[in-house]
Amino acid sequence: MIAANARIGVARSAYFPSLILTGNGGVEAATLADLFKWSSRAFLLGPLAGTALTVPIFDGGRRKGNLERANAIYEEDVALYRQKVLTAFREVEDNLSELRILRDQIKTQGEAVDASSKAQRISSVQYREGAINYLDVIDAQRTVLAAQRAAVQLAGAQAIATVNLVRALGGGWGNATSPDESTQSDKDALTP
Structure with missing residues (x-):
């Protein structure tokens, strides 16, 4: 956006006259023997050499x-830029x-999970006491496992949402090192 703004200034400057100063340098001597002497150098700058003033008049x-x-x-x-900013705000808000x-x-x-675990413990006690059959205990264990599985899936979804939030905020782990690598680099820095 800054570069585009600078291009506007360049385009506006085309409306104004431009002054170009050029210079010439070389050697001049009266004789061929004096051509390579230090005193034979000659420089022409500014109005004496090629000064050019160009004024834009008609360019169609x-x-x-x-x-x-x-x-x-x-x-x-x-x-x-505005669209990207709004998209970033939307992504952050969605992830939050x-x-x-x-x-x-x-x-x-x-x-x-706590309630199903408690129900499973109760059914195990009831089975040992002879009040229910073992199929009811297995059913209670299945319910506990299903609740635990759902809890793990939610934890995974939370981790993904956290990573998406960090990404939406502009963060990343591109330069991160593993703990083993950072420990090794610390040891390398300490050795003479």
């Missing part, structure tokens, strides 16, 4: 078209709300 609308094009590119870049919902679901699922 090229400057105006260039300025309009630069303004259009700038406006397009501003719109793309997903984490909040998952936190509530994990709490509820944890309560379900």
